[in-house]
Amino acid sequence: MKFFLIIKIIILKIIRLNISFLKREISGYPNIVKKFEKDFASFIGKNYGISFCNGSSAIEASLFALDLSQNDEILVTSSNFHSSIGSIKNLKFKPIFVDIDPQSLTIDCNDLKNKITSKSKCLLIVHPWGYPCKMQEITKIVKENNLKLIEDCSHAHGALYDNKKVGSFSDISCFSLQGAKAIKAGEGGIALTNNKNFLLRMSLYGHFNRHQSELMNDENLKEFSKTGFSKKLRAHPLGISLASVDLENLVNLNKYKNEIYNTIDNIIKKYNSIKTMELNDKATRGGFFGGYPVIFNDIEKIDEIKKIFEKFKIELYPYHWLPHHKMNIFNSDETKLIVSESIIKNFFMIKIPYFLNFNFDNFKKCLLDCKKNNLIK
Ligand SMILES: Cc1ncc(COP(=O)(O)O)c(C=O)c1O
DSSP states (O other): OHHHHHHHHHHHHHHHHHHHHHTTOOSSOOHHHHHHHHHHHHHHTOSEEEEESSHHHHHHHHHHHTOOOTTOEEEEESSSOHHHHHHHHHTTOEEEEEOBOTTTOSBOHHHHHHHOOTTEEEEEEEOGGGOOOOHHHHHHHHHHTTOEEEEEOTTOTTOEETTEETTSSSSEEEEEOBTTSSSOOBSOEEEEESOHHHHHHHHHHHOSSSSHHHHHTOTTTGGGTTTTTSOOOOOOHHHHHHHHHHHHHHHHHHHHHHHHHHHHHHHHTTOSSEEOOOOOTTEEOOSOOSSEEEEESOGGGHHHHHHHHHHTTOOEEEOOOOOGGGSTTTOOSOOOOHHHHHHHHHEEEEOOOTTOOOOHHHHHHHHHHHHHTTSOO
């Protein structure tokens, strides 16, 4: 069944791409783009969607939409993609780095509370690798401290917290539609909101001819109605035609991927020296970027472990993210984040094949071989 679903998706993409091309829907805002924005927003549970040329631009536009002042503080994890942090710097806000929780590797709510000051204006969270953050606690903290909330759901298309989709909890939620993500435009992104003013400001930031008539009716924004802010960050309609097929099949894909992850969880559980990211209470994974996360305690043995994985043809990748809080381009303050710093060397991802035909028996044998060679316990 999984195999046929993937084949169906490939065929539908070829058809839809060609239809878009033949209809000359290759730039601007043809129906395929408008429909995708509407369908995506309603799938997540938001009123408005606006597409971008990538997720990074969607995040930068969403920060711009909040109409903050220079040096206002944006709370963000360092364990994140660099462009989310770069967007804070590009707009001249100040990133304040928050650590992650050692079990779930999602934002640490205690550290978050400690980092809030009178200058804090916004919290930007990411649901890493498809694992939802503790949204109940986060929405409470945000409300109590009068912060705006942006969710970066680039890894977590269709993931749930308490049966609500991630991306529905925030003032603005952003999704990358880059080629390795669950919904793929090749390159692309989308931002969602219920707030019309945020929508118009995002439109101004990256689109110059999108909401002209609405902008004309807004006293503060009408002078920009024809030019926007002179950036052109719109999505490619051909990419969106591909992404629209992924959106329609996301629920089924997430179901199959959840089955794979649940089975791997149970296999890994039998070993003490390897663990995985703990799923927060009430959270259901979705999207699943990067692969299945594994944390090796005995990291000195990793080279030999990698050789055994290679022998069994299972791809093992190192952690993708950098210690951004220690990099001059993002931060000049001394910031120590104990968990974020320690996880970088122990964290690896197991590749899940495109056709979702992960071989569990082969994986079990691989781990047994590691154990036999005293590499894991
Ligand atoms: C968590 C996260 N946010 C944002 C982005 C940026 O998305 P894009 O590559 O579409 O600009 C990425 C890209 O991988 C990401 O992993």
